[in-house]
Amino acid sequence: MFYFDDGPGHDRTAPDTRSLHAFAPGAELRHDRLTGEPVLVAAHRQTRTVSSAGGDCPLCPSRPGHPTEIPAGDYHVAVFENRFPSLGGPVGGRCEVVSFSSDHDRSFAGLSDARRFTIGRAWADRTAALSAVPGVEQVFVFENRGAQVGATLSHPHGQIYAYPYLPPVQASVLRAARAHRAAGGGCLLCPIVADQAAGPLVVAETEGFVAFVPEAARWPYEVHIAPRGCVPYLTGLDDEGLAELMYLYGDVLSRFEDLFGDGETAYMACWHQPPLHQTDLTHFYVQVFTTRRSADRWKFLASSESGAGAFINDVLPETAAERLRNVRVRGRA
Template sequence: MLNDLRKDYLLDRWVVIATHRKQRPRDFLGKERASREISNKRSCPFCPGNERETPPAVLVYLKSRRGIVKGRDEDGVRHKDWLIRCVSNLYPAFSPPEKRESFKSGKAVGHHEVLIESPNHSEHPSVAKIEQLVHVINGYRDRLKDLSSRNYVRYVSIFRNHGADAGASLSHAHSQIIATPTIPRILQNELEASKSYLERDGSCAYCNILDSESGGPREVWENQRYFAFAPSAAVHPFELWIMPKNHETTLLDFDGSSVIKLAEAMRTCLGGLSSLLNDPPYNFGFHIAPVADAKHYHWHLEIYPRLSIWAGFEKSTGMYINVVPPEDSARNLKSTIEKLGD
């Protein structure tokens, strides 16, 4: 009985889908997960009251009688009673240029920020109030707009690490934002492939993926604006993509009502994942058009549960093995979400 060998929709990325020795959700429940978790709640630098333990905020959302007010920490003063808070990473991988340093110098010019998603330590997207997630998404959009305006920035990566096994070093709900001086490889490849696709077929590759996955065996969930599904060549067990139904290139393309719908999609899908798999570690990353114009691109959010380890084969070849067929992931996630909604 042979396993499937599948290619990504656009990338030159191949994955073996184990139809032969596939694993079930209960194989991933991770009874030892708790022991690996980060236990730093007592002295959390991201919790309210500890604002001085981080660099000054480049963005805070504050509640006022007239709605949300946006601000930043200035003149040594740290804002209190914030709803979300975005600060420079204390150990940045990328830093703003000093004295006209440019990309050519081989230096990691850019920005590296942490978006603290809530004053509540454990208000992760899987359990967050929708209105709080709306603040988070709007925070992403504000930082994306600001960082994109810098002349040394070519791409802005917005991502999240959840759990120690996914690389999180603090357990307070937070995302990260990295602005890079070059377009990263995976994005560059997606951009080139979707451009070729448009030139050849006259339509958006991702819009066509949506059409073909809609109503199929890998569909997980949808609302008016967003469609969630397991990609056909999923590299990770229970991998999940959330894609806007409209052709939008980046997070700046859409309006407030769409933000609420995106918050709902993230809350529902990550809540389903957490319920099905005992709050698994995961990474997510937004794939968006780079700063420069790319009308052929279609932004989406890719969610990677960390339930298996990329070993010597994956690391040295760039080919992958996935022990959970995406059709099985989708069916299980879909029914879990339906039960939660009852």
């Protein structure tokens, strides 16, 4: 159990009073001989906790007589190992849960600047720690927000998967980065960021970071946030840089939430860091996207996407950028 606080002076020594069965990860890593890609089989997860009610939420603080996953009676940010992990055990790797707040009804977009920074610090610290776990090849920080993208808990939280293998998307990026290097280029992402930084695809920006819709966006609304400079991993940012990034990240999430005026747009947020020890081929970026196409339509991944991997995006990226730029975020002037 790791606590990260917005400031010093908090007692986080409360013990876990529950008597729990030790979990048996039991996942298995298989190899798809047709595509050459790894697939995790994790049959034990069919019975995992599904809850959106406040009363029995496992991420709310423990109360007398109601112990939860988090022993503390109050907390800022808490990180712990997932009790229904896809990774771990014989397969290797680790799955962690990051609770963003003890307040069940918040979302990331509604958190203070101080809390956003604390979460960023937690992510950077856990990235460093998990990168040092033997066998881990990729640390992947993410948030699934909303039932429409499969979130099983509504309490504001994210997850970290430390994969003991290179996931297919990161493998593709690595392949593209190596081809770019072989053709005489430097970092794969740097020229992409430079190309977008002043164009019609920009959604929001700060001095050190830019948020833009990728030119070949796969999803109806998709934004990449990247440093303008070449910072390979999240761990390479100083406090000032991290605070600036987390501010911009929260701004982008607010735009997604309010995209259709009801504050309820489900989204996925994925922190793409290079594979471990690949520090000079490309740098990190955050990918935020939703499958919501309009107020009442959602993008399905049908046969073209799910069977052939051929994405068809119904929203022009330039139109998506304009709409995201113009979102009127609740609670802002």
